[in-house]
Structure formats: C-alpha cells, structure tokens
Amino acid sequence: MIEGFGFLLREVKSTDLEQLRVWRNRDDIRLNMLDQRVISSQMQQAWYNKIQEAKDQLNLVISYQGNAIGAANLKTTADNLNNEDLEPGFYIGDESLRGSMLAFAPAILLNDLAFERFNARGLYAQVLITNKAALKFNKLLGYMVENEDNSWVSMKLTKDAHERASAGMRKILQRWDK
C-alpha cells in the first residue's frame, strides 16, 4: 500500500486478526481510544467482515522489517475516502518500538497516503487531553489545536502543514530506507 523508512503499511489479512486484537485490548492502547471496549474474537471477526466492503475506512497493518508491529487506519464520515476530511489513527503494539522515535515513520506514511492517494482536504484527530505524549506527537507532525473541552482535544492537519512539519523528520528517517 505504502512504504518508506523501513516500514510498510499494508492491508489487514485474516491471519493478523488475533495479534491486532491482543494489542488493541491492552490497557495502554485501549484506554487512549474513543471506543474503549474490550474486543472479543467474535467482535474482531465481525469488524474484519465489515471492513472487507467498507469504502469509508481503510485499515492497515504496520510492518517494520517484515514483522507486524501495529495498526493504522483512515476513516471518514462521508461515503468514501476520496477528497474528504479524514481521521487517521494508529498505534504501535510491538514493545520494542512503542515510545520510539521511529513511530513517526508510519505516522508520516499514513498522512502521505491520506493526502497523496486520497487527496484528503484535511486530517482530524481527537486526542484525550490527558494523553500529553500524543498531543506533543501530533503537534510535531504539524497538527494545530482547533478545540478542546475537559476530556478531548480536536486537532487538524493541513497538507501544507504536513509537508512543512515532516520535511526535517524525513531527512532523519530516510536513513532507515535500506
């Protein structure tokens, strides 16, 4: 689907489901999500069946050096992803890369995909106000705060801001392009 910096973002396969579910249900991942339910095998399978035909979302596995290390997605409230406002999301499940600077690589690739492949008008993120690391991470990616309440911060990324903010990081991350 898209690759760079030693990472590949590819479509989800049925053989990925159990690993994704294990990561998704971990408290350190689940509790930063809008939907914080624990996902059963049946729910996971139902989700997989649904995304096979879905045009309003793209669900991907993040792979690093050939191994699945996390998940990413693009969603819209419109009928399909083309030329719309999109909401990207991703998490790193692999412990060796969680909290690593290399997490910027799949984030930049996902944003590239949104702007280049789907011609997104803008990217929007809802971040828990207590998730300071994610807020800082998104700001470094170029996101600007649009609104905040007692629980959530709404952020927006434009294509120009994405290109400006990612330029310096690409120079560093390109060293992993081998």
Added chain:
Amino acid sequence: MTNIEKLQQAFIAALELGDDEFNDALAYNQHPSWDSSAHMILVAELEACFDIMLDTDDIIDMSSVAKAKEILAKYELKF
C-alpha cells in the same frame, strides 16, 4: 560556545528542561519529557549544533546524556 554548552543547549531545547535538570544520568523514558517527540527534536538539534549526521544505531542508542557524549565522541567531538 563549548561542546558541553552546545550539548546542554540541545537537550534543554528538545526536552524543555530546566537548567538544573541537565546531567549525565538524564535518561530516555525516565525523564517525563524525554519521549519519542523529544528524541526526534533532540536528534535534529544535535545534528544542527554539531554539523554532523548521526547513524541509525547511534540515534536509537542515545538513551542518556552520558551515552550521548560517548556517541558524539565517535564524531570527533570532545566533552
């Protein structure tokens, strides 16, 4: 400006540290400010301050101030 002053300045800028927080024991993921974002900024700051290009292994291994000095010594920088 000496190399140690440049190093201190890079850490303070990247991690938003107070002047008294910079010391050899300062370590990645132990100080609340030294996370993935701060590490990215730190790498950019160090490369700009010292006009170097760090190897991938050195970027990942730079897990404390003491380790940063050790790594930067490989780039012919003395502290």
